[in-house]
Amino acid sequence: MTTTTTYKPKVNLSEELGERHGREIEDDFGGKGIAVVVPDRNASAAAIELQAEAAAHQMILAAAGSAATVYLTETFYISSKKNTVFEVRLTDKGLCLKKQSNGATKEQTIPLKDIIGCRCLRSKRRSRGSSSCTCASISSSSQLKVVEENSGEQDETDVSAYLYIYAYILKRSRRGGFRERTTITLRFRSFDRYEDNNREAQKWRASIKQLVAGEPVQKPVAYQPRDTRKMLIILNPKSGSGKAREMFQQRVAPIFAEAEIPYDLHITKKSNWAREFVRVRDVYLWRGIVVVGGDGIFFEVLNGLFEREDWQTAIDELPMGIIPCGSGNGLAKTVSFLYEEPFETKPVLASALMVVKGKHSMLDVVRVETRSNIMFSFLSVGWGLISDIDIESERLRAIGGQRFTVWSVHRLISLRTYQGKVSYLPALVSPVSGAGGEGLNGGGGGIGTLKHSVSYNTTLNCRDCRAGLGGQDGTNGSCDACDTNFSDVLSLETGTNLDSFRPRIDSWYSATSRKSTYFSTVDSVYESDKASNDDPTQCGPNGGTASHVQMYGPPSRLPALTAAIPDSWQTIAGEFVMVHAAYQTHLSTECYFAPQSRLNDGIIWLLIIRAGVSRSQLLSFLLGLSSGTHLPLQPNEYIQMVPVSAFRIEPAGTNGHMTVDGEKVECGPIQGEVFPSLGKVMVPK
Numbered sequence: 001m002t003t004t005t006t007y008k009p010k011v012n013l014s015e016e017l018g019e020r021h022g023r024e025i026e027d028d029f030g031g032k033g034i035a036v037v038v039p040d041r042n043a044s045a046a047a048i049e050l051q052a053e054a055a056a057h058q059m060i061l062a063a064a065g066s067a068a069t070v071y072l073t074e075t076f077y078i079s080s081k082k083n084t085v086f087e088v089r090l091t092d093k094g095l096c097l098k099k100q101s102n103g104a105t106k107e108q109t110i111p112l113k114d115i116i117g118c119r120c121l122r123s124k125r126r127s128r129g130s131s132s133c134t135c136a137s138i139s140s141s142s143q144l145k146v147v148e149e150n151s152g153e154q155d156e157t158d159v160s161a162y163l164y165i166y167a168y169i170l171k172r173s174r175r176g177g178f179r180e181r182t183t184i185t186l187r188f189r190s191f192d193r194y195e196d197n198n199r200e201a202q203k204w205r206a207s208i209k210q211l212v213a214g215e216p217v218q219k220p221v222a223y224q225p226r227d228t229r230k231m232l233i234i235l236n237p238k239s240g241s242g243k244a245r246e247m248f249q250q251r252v253a254p255i256f257a258e259a260e261i262p263y264d265l266h267i268t269k270k271s272n273w274a275r276e277f278v279r280v281r282d283v284y285l286w287r288g289i290v291v292v293g294g295d296g297i298f299f300e301v302l303n304g305l306f307e308r309e310d311w312q313t314a315i316d317e318l319p320m321g322i323i324p325c326g327s328g329n330g331l332a333k334t335v336s337f338l339y340e341e342p343f344e345t346k347p348v349l350a351s352a353l354m355v356v357k358g359k360h361s362m363l364d365v366v367r368v369e370t371r372s373n374i375m376f377s378f379l380s381v382g383w384g385l386i387s388d389i390d391i392e393s394e395r396l397r398a399i400g401g402q403r404f405t406v407w408s409v410h411r412l413i414s415l416r417t418y419q420g421k422v423s424y425l426p427a428l429v430s431p432v433s434g435a436g437g438e439g440l441n442g443g444g445g446g447i448g449t450l451k452h453s454v455s456y457n458t459t460l461n462c463r464d465c466r467a468g469l470g471g472q473d474g475t476n477g478s479c480d481a482c483d484t485n486f487s488d489v490l491s492l493e494t495g496t497n498l499d500s501f502r503p504r505i506d507s508w509y510s511a512t513s514r515k516s517t518y519f520s521t522v523d524s525v526y527e528s529d530k531a532s533n534d535d536p537t538q539c540g541p542n543g544g545t546a547s548h549v550q551m552y553g554p555p556s557r558l559p560a561l562t563a564a565i566p567d568s569w570q571t572i573a574g575e576f577v578m579v580h581a582a583y584q585t586h587l588s589t590e591c592y593f594a595p596q597s598r599l600n601d602g603i604i605w606l607l608i609i610r611a612g613v614s615r616s617q618l619l620s621f622l623l624g625l626s627s628g629t630h631l632p633l634q635p636n637e638y639i640q641m642v643p644v645s646a647f648r649i650e651p652a653g654t655n656g657h658m659t660v661d662g663e664k665v666e667c668g669p670i671q672g673e674v675f676p677s678l679g680k681v682m683v684p685k
């Protein structure tokens with residue numbers, strides 16, 4: 001009888017990268033195996049060690065009784081269980097393990113979408129006195145240690161090749177679920193020579209890698225990724241409660257290692273450092289940009305790209321990802337939410353798994369104009385209550401995301417209202433389908449008047465581009481990059497060149513204190529910077545003239561901020577508690593602000609709360625924000641959410657806070673217009 005079971009690892013183990021300890025465990029099928037773990041110290045993991053005996057590979061077979069396409073198949077054994085045979089198949093659905101033991105058959109499949117990578121390794125030379133060879137059973141040994149093929153530490157007496165397959169299996173629970181780390185180890189030892197066993201293991205590795213990457217499975221050869229460029233990672237050590245460095249080294253670096261994605265890690269030195277970095281560097285050296293921090297650092301990088309003359313190419317060629325270490329984390333939460341990825345229990349893990357997948361979705365970007373600035377926003381523009389809470393709760397940064405709740409209570413008690421005018425251009429809303437909202441008029445076509453401009457190199461320096469804007473571009477003046485010494489840049493490397501990766505990741509990973517981490521990584525920085533030029537102002541496509549900063553990007557279709565509103569717009573004048581324009585579902589992890597929003601629906605969701613709203617209405621609004629039940633079910637005189645494609649807010653005074661993507665801007669006239677699908681954000685699938 002054949003039954004299908006879900007794989008349920010039953011042990012929790014942890015250890016250093018490269019120092020993998022074997023331990024006998026009960027595997028899910030009740031058999032004994034070897035637990036082999038790679039470097040997520042806190043992950044639970046289990047693995048079965050299977051030893052290759054048969055070498056009958058068959059490509060593209062039709063699996064018996066299943067529609068799956070089978071790419072590879074092999075029979076393995078567990079040495080401690082003489083009557084147990086595993087048939088392992090690699091199909092277009094995933095890795096299928098079929099166990100036959102004493103006449104009973106059990107089957108489980110590890111879905112492809114849960115696998116992030118695999119690596120071929122060799123066993124490590126043991127200390128003198130202990131023996132090891134191909135005939136030794138791993139499960140009977142007390143310890144299995146594996147190393148890279150050419151590490152110099154390999155055990156020449158063991159000609160086996162070990163394939164480690166890394167999967168993060170989705171477990172659903174009442175609270176939404178979580179991903180559990182699982183390692184499958186396949187030991188290939190059919191041949192007398194390591195080279196032959198390794199060739200077999202490499203075949204599996206190549207096919208798994210191709211399937212995971214969504215590439216056609218070629219005749220199995222050593223795998224070469226299509227894009228060999230590294231990922232650029234920019235980390236804000238000051239984001240959230242200041243733990244981004246530790247988070248990265250403990251939770252993110254191991255995942256990049258497992259997925260064999262090489263990267264350069266750069267630590268920001270001060271505010272706007274990241275913005276200048278992406279403005280002046282040759283960003284095409286990298287395959288994408290991942291920020292480790294909050295929405296503020298994502299905003300910096302996005303705007304840095306729009307400050308490049310070649311902004312359109314840069315925005316198009318460089319998808320951006322975020323690993324949440326901030327206090328709000330609105331974008332990271334939105335992406336996970338829309339793709340139904342468990343986030344709450346392990347947000348860093350969820351997002352790290354996302355960025356190594358190499359997929360992206362188009363992202364709406366809103367061009368925002370104030371009296372003195374032009375900027376590009378991906379999250380929200382706010383005035384009043386929520387912005388006040390965001391900015392004023394900064395003083396409670398040490399308590400993390402809780403600061404918003406605490407300050408909400410405070411502001412509800414001491415409620416403020418603001419005089420002003422709000423105008424907007426209503427959007428045409430169509431039914432939304434999918435996370436990216438692709439079904440919505442091809443990503444925003446329904447917005448009509450505000451289609452994305454395709455003009456190249458249109459200079460939009462706010463001082464010069466259009467009459468009536470006036471004022472100084474706040475980003476002008478002396479360029480931070482000119483006097484910034486990038487010697488604190490950290491460059492770590494994972495990936496195909498594992499020899500060079502190993503010592504770096506080890507020293508980085510094993511460091512227990514911030515100080516030792518810093519010193520252990522400086523060497524790599526030095527090498528990397530020498531190769532790529534120390535001075536960021538000399539190597540960027542802008543020729544190093546970073547002292548004169550211009551904001552480029554698509555030109556506006558709106559009237560100037562000082563000009564009259566067109567007749568097609570609607571205007572509300574009076575006293576407001578808040579006005580908040582949002583284009584992501586979540587403004588922070590706990591703030592499910594615009595439930596209908598999609599990443600590229602071409603819609604700005606404009607929430608207007610007018611003065612006169614009762615405290616109880618406001619309380620239920622604030623309480624409902626975490627569950628998305630904050631909006632009144634019936635049309636309400638005081639609280640309304642309007643889908644718009646452009647808006648303008650004109651405060652009568654300068655009281656209250658105004659924010660763009662959670663960052664404070666001057667309180668004054670501000671307008672925004674959506675450019676559907678202008679950017680690219682990394683998503684899980």
Ligand SMILES: Nc1ncnc2c1ncn2[C@@H]1O[C@H](COP(=O)(O)OP(=O)(O)OP(=O)(O)O)[C@@H](O)[C@H]1O
Pocket residue numbers: 236237238239240241268269270271272273292293294295296297298300325326327328329330662663
């Ligand atoms: N090295 C640094 N030192 C001080 N400030 C920095 C540094 N790097 C970046 N910043 C600034 O820190 C601010 C906040 O960063 P970030 O958004 O990463 O964290 P956060 O505010 O805690 O998160 P969120 O925006 O999600 O609430 C940004 O405005 C950024 O310009």
